Amino acid sequence: MNKETEIKLRASRETLTALRDHPLLKKRSKDGWTTHELLNQYFDTADRDLARARVALRIRRDGEQFIQTLKSRGQSVAGLSERNEWDWYLDKPKLDPKKLTNECWPASLADLDKKQLKPLFTTDFVRQKTEIAWGRGKSKVVIEAALDLGNVIAGKQKEEICELELELRQGEPAALLELAATLAADLPLMPCDISKAERGYRLFDAGSYSLNLPQPALTPETTVDDAFTAIAWHLLGSSQRLAEQYRFNGHWKLLEDWFSHLQDLRALLSSVGQAIPRSSSHALRERLDALLNHWEPIVTDGAADEAIRHAAPARFAEELDNPRWGVLSLALSQWLFGQGWTVERNSRGSKQGKAPLESWLPRQLGEEMQALRLDLYAQRQPEDLGEQQPRLQRLLVWLRLARTVLEVEEADRLYGELDKLYALARTPIDETVLEARQQQALKVQSLKAWKALRP
Secondary structure (H helix, E strand, C coil): CEEEEEEEEECCHHHHHHHHCCHHHHHHECCCCEEEEEEEEEEECCCCHHHHCCEEEEEEEECCEEEEEEEECCEEECCEEEEEEEEEEECCCCCCHHHCCCCCCCHHHCCCCHHHCEEEEEEEEEEEEEEEEEEECCEEEEEEEEEEEEEEEECCEEEEEEEEEEEEEECCCHHHHHHHHHHHCCCCCEECCCCHHHHHHHHHCHHHCCCCCCCCCCCCCCEHHHHHHHHHHHHHHHHHHHHHHHHHHCCHHHHHHHHHHHHHHHHHHCCCHHHCCHHHHHHHHHHHHHHHHHHHHHHHHHCCCHHHHHHHHHHHHHHHCCCHHHHHHHHHHHHHHCCHHHCCCCHHHHHHHCCEHHHHHHHHHHHHHHHHCHHHHHHCCHHHHHHHHHHHHHHHHHHHHHHHHCCCCCHHHHHHHHHHHHHHHHCCCCHHHHHHHHHHHHHHHHCHHHHHHCC
16 A cells, blocks of 8 residues: 655646746756556446545556556545555456455445446546655655646546646655645646546536535644644635636536635634734735635625626636636645744744633634624614624634534524624615614624623
């Protein structure tokens, strides 16, 4: 068994051509580029049992060599993935089920009759690859850079493969992100953790591509640093999957959800006080603000304007042809991977970062609730509630993903009612909306969880 650590970056044909001549890859390349035609047949049952078990089974032809491979889904966060991989060399392109032993075969498929496995789809592409190496501190880094161009074919359906794949051969995983970020600063590259197998399954069923990553597993003992990291990875990774699926099918709701995840990420970056010094995230917030400011009028106006919704996929394609989204995604990934906010924070911030959620979160939410001044909007000035959108976002992002650690009654209801209030804060004002804001503010104030958390 091998462990595969890689990052995939969606690209255009023009970008693939430019990457071959990129000065950095030229400088670090050991032996130049080689070209391989790779023909891949994927197998599963008619009910796609392997896909549900999160494994992929294929036979690859590389020249005259046939290789049977089983891959686990493994861990994948924001484009950087780790998978277990088993390879067997074959004499002919025929599946050998006997090699699928308990050592690699998922326990959930123990009762599966392997005779049911049949060809399902193909991923045939030309790979140009080179091995690059450089010194990183006192250690050596070796990475295989592969430019893949071809097609996924499932029945009569087809999708183009056009991507850069960086696979770690030696060194630390952080080096993958560093290299990807350097290349993305010059060329439009979109971090994308959808595998070629997932693309094949998606051609059968567009809904088979999971949009939302599993929610962070937070406990009362989880530290603020670890909770922040887990939530930020979740939001960033989910936003990338939403971007990929919107690029694929253009469904408007996916664009709205993509934008909402980025708003949550922006709120999170401003929600942790001295544990996450603002100076450490300044450049990231500037990039994120530029992206949000560009898309906010499109998403807002498109909710009621079909012409805007119809034109949005083309505008999103233009976004992906620009380095901005890739640069932001990779910069955030690097910062999260190395917990960049811890480098220069003071002792008070370090103490806060190491605090358990069970003591920090109720206090943090309480301070935000007190500053929200709901009594003001419930009684006299509901027209000013719109000014509190950033604070409501900060409350909601933590309640959405960490409220299970709160030992208060009606935490779920508090989240739901605050979300309704936030929707009213974004709604254009008329007499009906003003009255609804007042009533909703009063309802939130009456909740047991609100009274328990607010100082």
